[in-house]
Amino acid sequence: MAGENLSVVLHAKGDLRLENRPIPEPGPNEVLLQMHSVGICGSDVHYWQNGRIGDFVLTKPMVLGHEAAGRVMKVGSEVKHLKVGDRVAIEPGVPREMDELFKNGRYNLSPTIFFCATPPDDGNLCQYYKHSANFCYKLPENVTFEEGALIEPLSVGIHACRRAGVTLGTTVLICGAGPIGLVCLLVAKAMGASQVVITDLAPERLTMAKELGADFQLTVKRGDAPQQLAESVKEKLGAQPHVTIECSGVESSIQTAIYATRPGGVVTLVGLGAEMANIPLIHAAVREVDIRGVFRYCNTWPMAVAMLASGKVNVKPLVTHRFPLEQALQAFETTRQGLGIKVMLKCDQNDQKP
Numbered sequence: 553m554a555g556e557n558l559s560v561v562l563h564a565k566g567d568l569r570l571e572n573r574p575i576p577e578p579g580p581n582e583v584l585l586q587m588h589s590v591g592i593c594g595s596d597v598h599y600w601q602n603g604r605i606g607d608f609v610l611t612k613p614m615v616l617g618h619e620a621a622g623r624v625m626k627v628g629s630e631v632k633h634l635k636v637g638d639r640v641a642i643e644p645g646v647p648r649e650m651d652e653l654f655k656n657g658r659y660n661l662s663p664t665i666f667f668c669a670t671p672p673d674d675g676n677l678c679q680y681y682k683h684s685a686n687f688c689y690k691l692p693e694n695v696t697f698e699e700g701a702l703i704e705p706l707s708v709g710i711h712a713c714r715r716a717g718v719t720l721g722t723t724v725l726i727c728g729a730g731p732i733g734l735v736c737l738l739v740a741k742a743m744g745a746s747q748v749v750i751t752d753l754a755p756e757r758l759t760m761a762k763e764l765g766a767d768f769q770l771t772v773k774r775g776d777a778p779q780q781l782a783e784s785v786k787e788k789l790g791a792q793p794h795v796t797i798e799c800s801g802v803e804s805s806i807q808t809a810i811y812a813t814r815p816g817g818v819v820t821l822v823g824l825g826a827e828m829a830n831i832p833l834i835h836a837a838v839r840e841v842d843i844r845g846v847f848r849y850c851n852t853w854p855m856a857v858a859m860l861a862s863g864k865v866n867v868k869p870l871v872t873h874r875f876p877l878e879q880a881l882q883a884f885e886t887t888r889q890g891l892g893i894k895v896m897l898k899c900d901q902n903d904q905k906p
Contacts, residue, residue, distance in 0.1 A: 695861055
């Protein structure tokens with residue numbers, strides 16, 4: 553097997569292949585990793601099905617995958633904090649230059665950032681992958697590789713809750729109980745939210761949300777009036793929520809988020825839908841409801857590692873399906889069909905454990 557690097561490569565819309573690529577050589581500030589666990593994200597499936605997300609268009613073959621953890625195999629000459637054998641979680645966004653956004657600590661917004669599995673940058677759904685050592689975080693003994701891989705979606709929840717200002721006693725509405733809605737729930741609770749209401753079309757997702765700590769679940773139907781849903785949220789909580797975290801990207805759900813949030817509150821937009829949306833902007837403006845965007849995350853990995861190591865957050869129930877790397881196409885089909893919550897690919901033939 554020496555020299556082989558089985559990789560999941562998207563060649564064009566609908567054309568996903570398993571192929572061997574060369575094992576990369578790490579640069580001075582990089583590490584070579586043997587990948588262990590990589591989660592499939594909705595964005596991976598979206599690229600496969602559509603060949604693009606917004607302005608990010610697939611123009612050449614690209615390795616998918618960006619929710620990942622692995623083991624250090626080789627260390628670049630300048631790397632001081634990692635050694636061979638270390639187990640690490642990978643932060644997939646690495647700034648390419650020290651621009652103003654980087655200096656301000658908001659490097660996720662840097663226009664030239666490298667990001668795994670966002671065209672034209674290759675992801676890490678493969679057996680061997682090299683990455684900037686500064687964006688690899690050592691995992692404590694009591695944190696599994698799968699938990700390490702789940703730090704990526706967990707980071708979206710951390711960044712969203714930070715942007716929303718969730719703190720002790722905050723009441724929160726979360727629209728959408730998919731993987732991102734569920735991590736927002738976990739993080740909001742860990743940050744001190746007193747009550748969380750979560751909505752979804754699928755009752756089975758709300759059952760999972762209840763198990764993960766949601767205080768109230770609200771099943772929505774297509775065609776429900778946003779203002780009526782906002783009233784239902786208020787009835788559940790006894791008052792309007794301080795914060796709404798919108799995780800679906802659906803226009804009617806964004807409308808519900810604005811109507812539901814109390815005056816002076818915050819709506820955070822995490823889900824990405826159509827570029828244009830009709831929303832009751834004046835309704836938000838006259839009640840001083842702040843609408844805040846979320847783009848990925850920044851400065852979240854250390855907090856996430858600490859949350860997992862301390863047991864403050866349990867992400868293990870999110871993994872509902874596991875496939876060996878060789879069965880990647882089946883794994884992608886499982887995710888496309890919306891089965892379960894998180895599908896995990898196991899990239900090390902000799903270690904398929906979590």
